[in-house]
Amino acid sequence: MRKDRVLLSHGDGGALTGKLIEEVFLRRFDGGASKAAADSFVFDPPPGRAAITTDSFVINPLFFPGGDIGKLAVCGTVNDLAVSGARPLYLTAAFIIEEGFPLHQLERIAASMARTARQAGVVIAGGDTKVVGRGQADGLFINTTGYGVIDPAAAIGLHCLRPGDLVLVNGSIGEHGLAIMAQREQLDLSGQLQSDCTPLNRVICALLKLCGEGVRFMRDLTRGGLATVLKETATGAGVEIVLQEPDIPVRREVRGMAEMLGLDPLYLANEGKFIAVVDEAVAEKALRCLKEHPGGKEAAIIGRVNRGAGDLLLKTALGGTKKLDLFAGAPLPRIC
């Protein structure tokens, strides 16, 4: 039994469990985590409505260009809260670790979580650690659950969509999914392509402050990508959404590599991108706001909401019209 690997006894609730939690997690995580180690994290909820969301992260590989499972686990839940119009305040982090997992990797991941949480301005307020035997999990899975307070400026929801509203995206799509797939296929990325994984709460907060009720609806573009999210939006709101293919920002290297791998960027996962459906009257202002924030240089207006019954249409560069559906190709498991 080498000392630099996670042992089964790190998970039995005894002395070694306490040591692991203290030395790997608590000394890195800010705020309440130490008090939460026992049972619950207690806090005074700020005034206003609250939001909760949960997500498990099972990504493979654990480290990838542009991030790692820890950064992803913080960004994913922060972003789910943010697109719901909530200001993220607290996260819990629960780890399922395979026996034999290298301790230095766990430390690197914990450090990455701590750094990303500080960047987003959230506190990792509680946690849980379980260890399973060799072959009973694939290295490491992380669950994060987030608590936030709804931004008073937010009046968003599928029911808010109106014909004439415009669809904005905050940057180029497909990078996260492709970076993962390329690494799995052991393609040489030559540093050109990395995951877009980043917390979105600050840009969304600015957008809501600027445009208020002009922002009708937001979603982050994770599993299933842009097309799946907008198809769900169209169905959920009972409208038609028409996308202009030439306006959708896709970097050249993403286009090329996606073609090589037989993948469609419209369905590739992103971890730092979201769509905002906004009132036409605030669209230009909203676009400028997105462009001013990190990673938003390629933000664009990419589509429009029409009266309809749940269709998502893509107007192609050559003037054709394609109906897009939910993702239904070969699954890309463990992409997030």
Added chain:
Amino acid sequence: MRKDRVLLSHGDGGALTGKLIEEVFLRRFDGGASKAAADSFVFDPPPGRAAITTDSFVINPLFFPGGDIGKLAVCGTVNDLAVSGARPLYLTAAFIIEEGFPLHQLERIAASMARTARQAGVVIAGGDTKVVGRGQADGLFINTTGYGVIDPAAAIGLHCLRPGDLVLVNGSIGEHGLAIMAQREQLDLSGQLQSDCTPLNRVICALLKLCGEGVRFMRDLTRGGLATVLKETATGAGVEIVLQEPDIPVRREVRGMAEMLGLDPLYLANEGKFIAVVDEAVAEKALRCLKEHPGGKEAAIIGRVNRGAGDLLLKTALGGTKKLDLFAGAPLPRIC
């Protein structure tokens, strides 16, 4: 590909994912879950302080006498909130499923979660579903994260312990851990022994209502069992705790089987037991309250708090004194 098993494409965020979530989870879970399927569950926090706690459940086997991983995942988090003095309101539930997992088992587990949540009076308000490939997880892991509001009658914490306080337990110990171990060892339990897995929030609510600030501290007796929890309590509060071994309720069949398996009931996990440290003045009243609730017939006063520096002592039936430490024997992995 048989239709009655979970497929990788159930986890890709597309049409099949939606179908799985709708048909297995949403139709069983009350309340907000359907709206939370997209991003976040939004609610109005009731007045008062709030508590959050998280736990992952990796138990093996998934079904055991007295419960299953679903019941356990609800009870575990409900109980963590309850012993913190919080009234549990909402849970999130996140599933990591191994490809090929039988759908009918997933349905049975979801039904069990729904039933237990109703019993405890909590709403399963959001969720997440991930599928990993064969051999990348062992069947099913569940994370639950809970949100509750602190009971106004609760004034509890390690700092509240005073010399002279008494330690109560709400019933006999060791049953959960032993039921799991016996099933793993394929011992015939002949129905004598089953997990004590149950939500504790109602009995704890009654106890707080009755005894108010007379209740100093509570903890549920999961990983590491009674001894580990009380050792942590003694250390954390900087007191000595003395247990009277003959007063600790352990059923005869647990005693016998634990001996056979070489296990110590003091360190076995429980999923429906907690300790309450109470002011001596309310101890008899508190004991009656515990005895009136389901599973509390064997509730007992088992120890006392003294001035000290973190020791947990066991006075044995023969008058000897044993110092107890955190669990440090052979690990019993995946017991909860």
